[in-house]
Amino acid sequence: MTDTNSRIAEIVASNDVVLFMKGTPLFPQCGFSSRAVAILEHLGVAYDSVDVLQDMEVRQGIKSFSDWPTIPQLYVKGEFVGGSDIMMEMYEAGELQQLMADSGLTPAS
Amino acid sequence: MPMPAAQIEAMIKAALPDAVVTLTDLAGDDDHWAAHVVSAAFVGKPRVAQHKLVYAALGGRMGGELHALQLTTGVPT
Numbered sequence: 001m002t003d004t005n006s007r008i009a010e011i012v013a014s015n016d017v018v019l020f021m022k023g024t025p026l027f028p029q030c031g032f033s034s035r036a037v038a039i040l041e042h043l044g045v046a047y048d049s050v051d052v053l054q055d056m057e058v059r060q061g062i063k064s065f066s067d068w069p070t071i072p073q074l075y076v077k078g079e080f081v082g083g084s085d086i087m088m089e090m091y092e093a094g095e096l097q098q099l100m101a102d103s104g105l106t107p108a109s
Numbered sequence: 110m111p112m113p114a115a116q117i118e119a120m121i122k123a124a125l126p127d128a129v130v131t132l133t134d135l136a137g138d139d140d141h142w143a144a145h146v147v148s149a150a151f152v153g154k155p156r157v158a159q160h161k162l163v164y165a166a167l168g169g170r171m172g173g174e175l176h177a178l179q180l181t182t183g184v185p186t
Contacts (some may be wrong), residue, residue: 067161080157
């Protein structure tokens with residue numbers, strides 16, 4: 001458990017934008033993960049993804065790491081932002097764009 | 110296991126008595142819900158904290174029994 005926690009902490013710390021999801025951006029395995037990917041694609045920022053279906057420890061561990069019961073989960077600059085519902089609410093309010101800009105993350109050209 | 114709307118609403122209201130809960134059955138199967146929850150308990154709290162209050166009200170069912178609950182929160186106007 002502690003090992004998993006530090007592994008997750010390492011992933012979150014070493015990627016500016018990282019999405020823990022079911023499946024991959026090309027082949028999401030769940031509607032919520034698919035929605036999260038679509039939002040990130042719309043934003044156009046570079047991001048990494050972790051397929052929790054390939055790693056049962058991370059799949060369980062991420063839930064206690066963030067105290068959040070569901071996947072996907074988005075982290076920006078080491079901070080937990082939320083799941084797909086929050087991403088959508090923030091995107092629609094322009095807050096996600098602002099968060100990326102404030103974090104110095106601009107759309108890749 | 111599908112969870113009927115009345116049960117979801119009752120659990121949320123047990124924890125957040127002032128909550129106004131609007132449930133939409135997304136797939137017509139009693140299993141894929143969108144919930145909009147409005148409560149004064151959310152005032153001044155970031156979205157993550159607001160959603161956590163609702164998840165806590167659902168007592169650990171979120172992510173298990175309740176796989177597909179789309180959630181939005183708001184404060185009373």
